[in-house]
Amino acid sequence: MAGFDNELYLKRQTEAILKRAGRFKDKLYLEFGGKILYDYHASRVLPGFDPNVKMMLLGEIKDRADIILCIYAGDIARKKLRADFGITYDVDAFKLIDDLGDRGIDIRAVTVTRFEGQPAAVLFKNKLERRGIRVYTHRFTKGYPTDVDMVVSDEGYGANEYIETKRPIVIVTGPGPGSGKLATCLSQLYHEHKRGVLAGYAKFETFPIWNLPLKHPVNVAYESATADIGDFNLIDPFHLDAYNRKAVNYNRDVETFPVLKRILERIQGSESIYRSPTDMGVNMAGFGIVDDEAVGEAAKQEIIRRYFRYSCEYVMGFTEKKTVERAELIMEELGLAPEDRRVVIPAREASKDAQASGKGNEGVFCGSALELPDGRIITGKNSPLIHAASSLVLNAVKTLAGIPDNIHLLSPSIIESIGGFKKDVYGAKSISLDLEETLIALSIGAPTNPTTQVALDQLKSLKGCEMHLTHIPTPGDEAGLRKLGINLTSEPVFASSNLFSAS
Numbered sequence: 001m002a003g004f005d006n007e008l009y010l011k012r013q014t015e016a017i018l019k020r021a022g023r024f025k026d027k028l029y030l031e032f033g034g035k036i037l038y039d040y041h042a043s044r045v046l047p048g049f050d051p052n053v054k055m056m057l058l059g060e061i062k063d064r065a066d067i068i069l070c071i072y073a074g075d076i077a078r079k080k081l082r083a084d085f086g087i088t089y090d091v092d093a094f095k096l097i098d099d100l101g102d103r104g105i106d107i108r109a110v111t112v113t114r115f116e117g118q119p120a121a122v123l124f125k126n127k128l129e130r131r132g133i134r135v136y137t138h139r140f141t142k143g144y145p146t147d148v149d150m151v152v153s154d155e156g157y158g159a160n161e162y163i164e165t166k167r168p169i170v171i172v173t174g175p176g177p178g179s180g181k182l183a184t185c186l187s188q189l190y191h192e193h194k195r196g197v198l199a200g201y202a203k204f205e206t207f208p209i210w211n212l213p214l215k216h217p218v219n220v221a222y223e224s225a226t227a228d229i230g231d232f233n234l235i236d237p238f239h240l241d242a243y244n245r246k247a248v249n250y251n252r253d254v255e256t257f258p259v260l261k262r263i264l265e266r267i268q269g270s271e272s273i274y275r276s277p278t279d280m281g282v283n284m285a286g287f288g289i290v291d292d293e294a295v296g297e298a299a300k301q302e303i304i305r306r307y308f309r310y311s312c313e314y315v316m317g318f319t320e321k322k323t324v325e326r327a328e329l330i331m332e333e334l335g336l337a338p339e340d341r342r343v344v345i346p347a348r349e350a351s352k353d354a355q356a357s358g359k360g361n362e363g364v365f366c367g368s369a370l371e372l373p374d375g376r377i378i379t380g381k382n383s384p385l386i387h388a389a390s391s392l393v394l395n396a397v398k399t400l401a402g403i404p405d406n407i408h409l410l411s412p413s414i415i416e417s418i419g420g421f422k423k424d425v426y427g428a429k430s431i432s433l434d435l436e437e438t439l440i441a442l443s444i445g446a447p448t449n450p451t452t453q454v455a456l457d458q459l460k461s462l463k464g465c466e467m468h469l470t471h472i473p474t475p476g477d478e479a480g481l482r483k484l485g486i487n488l489t490s491e492p493v494f495a496s497s498n499l500f501s502a503s
Helices: 006-021 040-045 053-064 073-077 089-102 119-129 181-194 217-225 237-243 251-268 292-315 321-333 344-357 388-401 412-426 435-448 450-456 475-484
Strands: 027-032 065-072 109-113 135-137 169-173 199-204 233-235 248-250 367-371 377-381 466-469 487-490
Touching (some): 006 027, 006 053, 006 199, 027 181, 065 073, 065 089, 073 119, 109 119, 109 181, 181 199, 181 251, 199 251, 217 233, 233 237, 233 251, 248 251, 292 321, 292 487, 344 367, 344 377, 367 388, 388 466, 388 475, 435 450, 435 475, 475 487
Parallel strands (some): 065 169, 466 487
Antiparallel strands (some): 233 248
16 A cells, blocks of 8 residues: 655655755755665565655756765775665666666766775776766764864865766765765865865755654664664754754764864854754655554565575674564563564465475475565465575466466476586586576567466566575575565575575
8 A cells, every 4th residue: 555645746746846946045964864766675665655755856956956976985895785676886886877867867977985095996997987987985074073173174175176066956876875975065065165166965864854753663664774884863952952842863873963064164164054053954745645553564564674684694794693683672561563564474384384395305395475566465485496496486477367376388308408508517506496497488488388378477576575484594495585576585594504695
């Protein structure tokens, strides 16, 4: 059920940005938090929210806006991952530039922030520059955050190279938190005012939603999504003091506001128009909510998903134990348990069925479950021939297409032939087909098998469906599920004792 009016939100958000730009004579630097494209967290917690609505917004104002893309050099060096795509931040930056270009929107420049000559960051810079994209490097701001006199000087922000822009609104964005967006905005403000340009700053961040209650599930879901960096929500004390009204913000914005206010006033040479960190924002997401119960339930489910994700990332070595513990505490705070995700228990039961039948793969018994759009739960389990994810997707499309269970979409002989090729040519230890391999085999068989084609046509119906696996998916399973747009969670258990898995 849709709980969010995307069109209403787009209208209100566009109006808010243009109104804020009108408060500054020459130029507005707008820090764009979150993801410009494919904001799946927002679409999951606000059903009805278009994950590309920010791109629609940019389309509304593109003739008045330039875009600067920021990326932290340290994130490039340590190959930080964007989990929903399974790609690193530098690759995500390349993808964003391409995606914007496909929509007729060009990046004005890329800024590598806190640059210290990291080899990976130099390589990233070289790749872009040799494709005709302007790249700037900014080092850590001398004196930040305590020595405002140093920060707002030629040795502080003035040491950064000025980025030329042409339009009255400058969108400053990045692939994730900590990318240096704020520092880039402030550096530009310093240079603009030295040039006699009257520029201002504002922030566009979807979460937390300032006009929802502090403990609303949507705002709690933001805390869960940022458990790895320790963000937490609180009532904005500056807003409460200035207006006697409660507004929700998060710890980093509140903590940095006094310093940020001083920096802005020092740059602009006058008292800031902002009395609170909430004042700086132009977020209208709360006004797009049309069914509070629906978004509340969706947010609770996202909190459970985050718990499973962090649990898996911990056993894979990507995050710390304290992150998992925080995600668990947040889940328990709303009285939630992992089993409140409808597909969890059926997946576990499917795993038990696989074990009882003895038809797992090399002593491993995996189960999977998926909730169809009409609420029906479909299960799958692994076998010596196919993975549990493959089994589940085949069962799901057969159900949607009304194909009897006893009809094979892929004959065992084809599966065995592909498996034999994997073993004999690639040297794979297992012949069992992962989801990507299964889908390719399915598409090859479709032209000569009308039944297979009918099933194949149902794959698009799986987009947005909820799924759970009793084991961490292999790369082939994860890639296939991601491309189908399925919302996956899994138990923090490896499907094999091997340290390396190629399938």
